[in-house]
Amino acid sequence: MKGVSFLLLWVSVVDLSTQYRYDNVTVDYVPRQLTEFKNEHPRPIGVLTTIAGAPVDIRQTVTLNTDIFSNMYHLDTTTHTDSERIPERVVHAKGNGAYGYFEVTHDVSKYTCADVFNGIGKKTPFFGRFSTAIQNKGGNELAREIKGLAIKLYTKEGNLDLLNLHLPVYFYRDPVDFGHFVRSFRRNPKTNIFDFTMTWDFITQKPDFLHAMLWQMSDYGIPYGYRRMDIFPIHTYEVTNKHGESHYVRFNFRTEQGLANLTNAQAQAIASQDPDYFTRDIYNAIANKNYPSWRLDMDVMTLKQATHLDYNPFDVTRLWKKGTYHTVTIGRLVVNKNTDNQFRDMEQVAFNPANLVPGIPGPVDIMFRARRFAYRDTHKHRLGPNHDNIEINFPIYRKTYTRDGKPPVRENMRDAPNYYPNTFHGQEPIIDMSYPKIRKNMFDRNSVDLQPSSEFYNHIVESDAHRQRLADNTAFTLRNVDRRIVKTTLKMLSLVDQDLGHRVAASYKAAQERENAAAKLDTKKRYEPLARCINLFTQGRLKWVD
Numbered sequence: 001m002k003g004v005s006f007l008l009l010w011v012s013v014v015d016l017s018t019q020y021r022y023d024n025v026t027v028d029y030v031p032r033q034l035t036e037f038k039n040e041h042p043r044p045i046g047v048l049t050t051i052a053g054a055p056v057d058i059r060q061t062v063t064l065n066t067d068i069f070s071n072m073y074h075l076d077t078t079t080h081t082d083s084e085r086i087p088e089r090v091v092h093a094k095g096n097g098a099y100g101y102f103e104v105t106h107d108v109s110k111y112t113c114a115d116v117f118n119g120i121g122k123k124t125p126f127f128g129r130f131s132t133a134i135q136n137k138g139g140n141e142l143a144r145e146i147k148g149l150a151i152k153l154y155t156k157e158g159n160l161d162l163l164n165l166h167l168p169v170y171f172y173r174d175p176v177d178f179g180h181f182v183r184s185f186r187r188n189p190k191t192n193i194f195d196f197t198m199t200w201d202f203i204t205q206k207p208d209f210l211h212a213m214l215w216q217m218s219d220y221g222i223p224y225g226y227r228r229m230d231i232f233p234i235h236t237y238e239v240t241n242k243h244g245e246s247h248y249v250r251f252n253f254r255t256e257q258g259l260a261n262l263t264n265a266q267a268q269a270i271a272s273q274d275p276d277y278f279t280r281d282i283y284n285a286i287a288n289k290n291y292p293s294w295r296l297d298m299d300v301m302t303l304k305q306a307t308h309l310d311y312n313p314f315d316v317t318r319l320w321k322k323g324t325y326h327t328v329t330i331g332r333l334v335v336n337k338n339t340d341n342q343f344r345d346m347e348q349v350a351f352n353p354a355n356l357v358p359g360i361p362g363p364v365d366i367m368f369r370a371r372r373f374a375y376r377d378t379h380k381h382r383l384g385p386n387h388d389n390i391e392i393n394f395p396i397y398r399k400t401y402t403r404d405g406k407p408p409v410r411e412n413m414r415d416a417p418n419y420y421p422n423t424f425h426g427q428e429p430i431i432d433m434s435y436p437k438i439r440k441n442m443f444d445r446n447s448v449d450l451q452p453s454s455e456f457y458n459h460i461v462e463s464d465a466h467r468q469r470l471a472d473n474t475a476f477t478l479r480n481v482d483r484r485i486v487k488t489t490l491k492m493l494s495l496v497d498q499d500l501g502h503r504v505a506a507s508y509k510a511a512q513e514r515e516n517a518a519a520k521l522d523t524k525k526r527y528e529p530l531a532r533c534i535n536l537f538t539q540g541r542l543k544w545v546d
């Protein structure tokens with residue numbers, strides 16, 4: 001098989017590498033990726049084959065006037081391209097992946113015996129996926145919405161998945177809202193356009209959403225890239241020490257790059273040039289060896305403390321109140337390697353918040369219980385029943401009685417017994433001393449509580465200028481909304497705080513007047529994109545950038 005024809009192909013490739021020198025003065029590594037590949041591989045990396053491994057004759061790469069159905073190269077490329085898509089994630093569809101490690105810096109053994117968090121200096125590798133929540137796969141990363149960083153830590157005790165968002169509170173506390181949330185924040189089924197009439201109509205009937213929505217409308221809403229945001233798994237986790245004693249904790253990853261954010265105008269200006277800016281920024285930081293990192297802190301409560309509060313500490317729509325907990329540091333998360341294949345790792349990774357380890361039995365609230373089911377279900381749809389056999393999802397150690405099914409099945413437990421219990425020395429369970437001693441049950445109240453929103457507006461938002469930006473950003477989302485819904489929205493905002501209601505109403509009114517004035521000049525212009533942009537520039541919302 002190795003023959004003259006291969007040799008001919010090899011020598012026919014002229015070495016052009018000297019012509020492919022690139023300008024390495026720029027810090028943007030993204031456009032150089034292929035040139036770097038070429039520099040690392042001065043010759044073609046091998047012989048082109050069909051999917052089945054047969055070498056491809058150069059005449060098969062042109063099909064005009066040939067018997068195309070005898071040409072395996074043609075059949076491979078056409079049929080495989082036909083089916084190269086898998087379903088995009090229903091949320092967080094647009095992401096990018098990178099590797100890193102978690103390092104323990106402090107002793108937290110009295111709270112949790114989880115191996116990953118014990119032993120100062122211990123490093124555990126992880127795969128991380130940065131994402132934006134509402135956009136589709138090709139969406140705009142600069143949109144004002146939730147960002148994520150999900151991490152899968154490959155610990156000695158199995159995978160620990162922490163799915164983090166860049167805001168410390170979540171939108172709703174009743175799992176039945178999930179699908180309605182996702183759809184009401186997205187495209188109208190008829191117009192196929194993002195429709196804030198739907199969004200605000202939904203929120204005004206589900207005021208739980210308002211707190212997270214105000215965070216999103218504030219400066220926190222658009223971080224200046226994935227590196228410049230804090231991230232939170234949000235839920236209150238139960239953790240246990242080696243005696244099975246429980247504490248209740250909230251994890252907080254604090255960015256070591258410094259928090260930073262963008263205004264609408266800045267975000268729009270960047271998006272108009274580079275809607276992938278967040279991905280570019282993280283890729284370049286890693287390529288420049290400027291590794292982004294986060295300090296992991298843990299807010300701690302005892303069960304006794306947790307049950308004697310004037311608020312529900314398990315509610316994902318609110319923060320813990322100051323003075324009801326103490327904070328300890330655990331370690332540091334460092335991202336230090338770009339993946340060399342986004343589909344293999346980033347697209348196929350299946351994060352599941354239910355992937356927990358001994359010493360972290362996990363949250364007890366009803367949202368988390370719903371999530372234990374939802375992710376498994378969606379992964380089965382997106383990747384198939386054996387998604388955990390895909391390389392990126394495979395734990396360091398695993399011996400299970402589950403097997404077979406749609407590929408990949410890997411070694412499929414070879415010849416070991418396939419039922420449990422058995423007396424033939426199949427794998428056996430352990431006795432986990434950290435298993436929680438008591439089972440807790442949570443009862444939630446369904447009452448509307450606007451206090452967390454009011455607390456946020458008055459105390460976390462630190463200045464009047466910031467409150468005004470929050471109000472302007474909110475008014476901006478109302479500009480095309482049905483008048484009736486605008487009215488109810490303004491009413492709801494006034495219930496949170498009179499000042500908030502007034503500011504949004506004033507900002508909304510001013511924007512309407514400007515648009516009406518523009519429309520009077522020329523009715524058609526109101527919907528002309530360029531006229532609208534010019535309108536934004538004259539309002540000072542957009543600034544020209546050099």
Ligand code: HEM
Nearest residue numbers: 089092129131148150163164170175178233234370374378
């Ligand atoms: C009932 C509540 C929730 C449901 C039903 C739900 C459901 C989902 C689903 C179906 C996905 C797509 C997963 C995939 O295709 O791989 C997803 C992704 C994600 N969720 Fe949730 N979610 C809920 C609440 C939350 C909360 C409270 C957080 C954060 C604390 C969160 C953080 C994330 C993140 C970061 C991702 C992206 C994972 C990735 O990068 O692949 N979710 N969620």
Ligand SMILES: *[C@@H]1O[C@H](CO)[C@@H](O)[C@H](O)[C@H]1NC(C)=O
Nearest residue numbers: 021022023024025026027039
């Ligand atoms: C560009 O890279 C080459 C090879 O690594 C190096 O020798 C050269 O000094 C670099 N030039 C600049 C301007 O950094």
Ligand SMILES: *[C@@H]1O[C@H](CO)[C@@H](O)[C@H](O)[C@H]1NC(C)=O
Nearest residue numbers: 218219220259260261262263
């Ligand atoms: C947002 O950025 C502005 C300007 O850099 C800064 O003054 C402000 O403190 C930032 N706010 C947050 C919440 O990061």
